Amino acid sequence: MELIKLSGILIVIIGFALKLDAILIILIAAIVTALVGNLGVIGLLETLGTSFIANRNMAIFILIMLVTGTLERNGLKPAAASLIGKIRNASAGAVIGAYGIMRGIFAAFNVSFGGVAGFVRPIVMPMAAGAIEARGKEPHEEHVEWLKGMASGMENIAWFFCQVLFVGGSGALLVQSTLETLGYKTSLIDLAKVEIPVGIFAIVTGTVYYFLKDRKLYRKYYGDKK
Helix, strand or coil, X not given: CHHHHHHHHHHHHHHXXXXXXXXXXXXXXXXXXXXXXXXXXXXXXXXXXXXXXXXXXXXXXXXXXXXXXXXXXXCHHHHHHHXXXXXXXXXXXXXXXXXXXXXXXXXXXXXXXXXXXXXXXXXXXXXXXXXXXXXXXXXXXXXXXXXXXXXXXXXXXXXXXXXXXXXXXHHHHHHHHHHHHCCCCCCHHHHHHHHHHHHXXXXXHHHHHHHHHHHHHHHHHHCCCC
């Protein structure tokens, strides 16, 4: 009977394997887990309410999830694809690179867009596919899978290297405390100053790499150098 409490995990695995709506799958898994775990509806709402107050990041994630789900249901993906299609000579690699730059800037202010599930999947990926369609090509399935990995990688690079720029953020505090245990006392401002060139280098390197990688994949799957 204890195994039934893990049914939420099974729902997530099956939902992702079938490539169903990620936000809906996670929401259903949460509800099912609460019900089979004897939390009930009241317990689920109390848990969400407690988490909302105790963990601001989780609260923001929940809000982004709900907003993104609503927008996605009302045509967010087609709108994103249509927008990038109006930009001349846009490429999927350029879209991912531009997102990395924007993500790095906002990460420096500790602003999250919801990560891969909340922003990359419903917005960045449709724009990347739209850039391919704008050139008169039908997105190749393998190319799209590569782009998913590249967009997710850009998200991780930007967030990992630029969140430390936010003074007082969890990443900066972790580095400061670690250095202190090793006998090095430093201020958060000094850490941010040191991290600025590192963050810029990481974003530039990631942007250039994914741009060139996309050009190579474009030639492979569509047979020209556009």
